[in-house]
Amino acid sequence: MSSSTSPPLLTRQQVLRALRQLERDDQPLPPSTVYDLVYRGRRYPPRAVAQLAYRLATDDATATWPLGSGAPTNRLLEKLDFTITTKRPTLANSSLDGDVAAQEQLADLYTGRPSRQPLRAAKGAIVGEPAATYGSSPTYTRHQAEQEVFLAPQKLDAALAGLRRRKNLLLQGPPGTGKTFLARRLAWLELGTQDAARTELVQFHPSYSYEDFVQGFRPDAGGKFRLTDGLLVQLCRRATQDPTRPYFLLIDELNRGNVSRIFGELLLLLEADKRGPAHAVALPYAPAGTHFYVPENLYVIGTMNTADRSLTPLDYALRRRFAFVELEPEFGPAFQEFLRRQGMGAEIIQQIATRLTELNQTIADDPDLGVDFRIGHSYFCQPPAQPLEQPAWLRLILEQEIAPLLAEYWLDEPAKATAARRRLLA
Known part of the structure; x- marks a missing residue:
């Protein structure tokens, strides 16, 4: 068969363009019977994706994808480094796809079959890809x-x-x-x-x-x-x-x-x-x-x-x-410096560090509790920006979050819980 009658082939970029359009528009697609194309955690019917990519590439909204469902379309997509997976197991010699060899090749399901040479596009195909509009993730040092x-x-x-x-x-x-x-x-x-x-x-x-x-x-x-x-x-x-x-x-x-x-x-x-x-x-x-x-x-x-x-x-x-x-509770210099950068006053910082350090020592010394039950620092990592609001903020955390936890710790010894709560809120 001459090249002029050969079915046009897609490039990876053309398929990606179709997938991005599907993600952006959330277009409903008819479900596939056996296979799914998996991309960024979502599943798509392979032939429907190829159909859309083909229409975008040829700039023809009525163009029909020339390859059949199942193995012909799946093989092309796999050569473009896309992952094709089954929706359910199939029996040997099943008629669901008509190609048992393709089912046997699923041994490469999770390793992929990468190809370094992109498939050629048809003459006249529109292969231009719009520039990505999303930015790169911020660095972290x-x-x-x-x-x-x-x-x-x-x-x-x-x-x-x-x-x-x-x-x-x-x-x-x-x-x-x-x-x-x-x-x-x-x-x-x-x-x-x-x-x-x-x-x-x-x-x-x-x-x-x-x-x-x-x-x-x-x-x-x-x-x-x-x-x-x-x-x-x-x-x-x-x-x-x-x-x-x-x-x-x-x-x-x-x-x-x-x-x-x-x-x-x-x-x-x-x-x-x-x-x-x-x-x-x-x-x-x-x-x-x-x-x-x-x-x-x-x-x-x-x-x-x-x-x-x-x-x-x-x-x-x-x-x-x-x-x-x-990991242990950290109420030392590094934590206190963090609170200072958050705009917290020195008196409130000192109250948190002193009271929680004393409480954690009491918990660690208790034979029924121990170091695994100490109170961590993350309760206090989001202080209000206004200094006048900080005393009330601290008291509410101690009353509503720390004190109930102490009551649970000393459920059978309420006197201990009451004493610890009193020292915490003094």
Whole structure:
């Protein structure tokens, strides 16, 4: 067949242009039967995306995409470095797509099939891409981090070293010690920028499951159950497609979920020396022949509240995969300097530092509590700008947030709670 009768081919930029238009306009598309194109955590029917890209490229609103659904369109999109995934497992020799070979090739589902040579565009195709209107993320420096996190430089260095060595870091400490705040800043430090596109935050809870985190069947808008990738798989795919830059998964309140059930067999892949395609495993819900791995450039930072008695300790299998950093309440010079920069008066700063230090010592000395139950500094990090409002602001925090916590701590010893509250509000 001559080149003049060959179907036109798309470029990656033309497909990206179509995806951006779909994101911007939130256009409804007819659902696909078996396959989805996954882009920035959203799913699109591959042929519908190709159809729109083709019409934009040819500047013809009535043009018809010449390739069929399934393997022909999917192969073209995969060659343009887009990720195509199944919506549900299919049986061998299924007639859903008409191409069993394409199903067998899903072993490359999470690794991608990158091509360094973009496909040629048809003659006369309009391939110009409008300039991006979004700006780059602001940079984040070591100086900014030291101004915000109240950690000694040596402890900040130790946290970063643990993250780089193990690729998994767990920040643990009493409530209010800025664990989630620090987790995000550590990620920004490694990224060098406040790049939301390369960080994902999730909070574990008792109902959170493997199907939410990794992969499982979930109902769609039509009431049908479809195989859906969870947050971890989606982020790993993005990291795999961008191997020269780090990506971060931040897990808040990690020990509030059933960690062994949430991670399942992927506990193995979290280890620093079990990353990459050589250690890929088959996921329980995925189609036969497909494999998944955690890429080298994905880092995990979790947080854990040590004061919650309702939570069970982490098992040793998880502990040996993480480096641990203990966070403590920080009411010292760095915190006091931060409050001064916020415009807080010297008398209020002194009251906070003195009273909370004394209260934490009382809590630490109590044999039924201990250091894990001390009060953190994050309760006081957002003072009002007007100095005249600061005394009332401080008193309300002590009465409405700290005092109820003390009543809970000394539930069986109300006299202790009352005495501690009285000293706190004196």
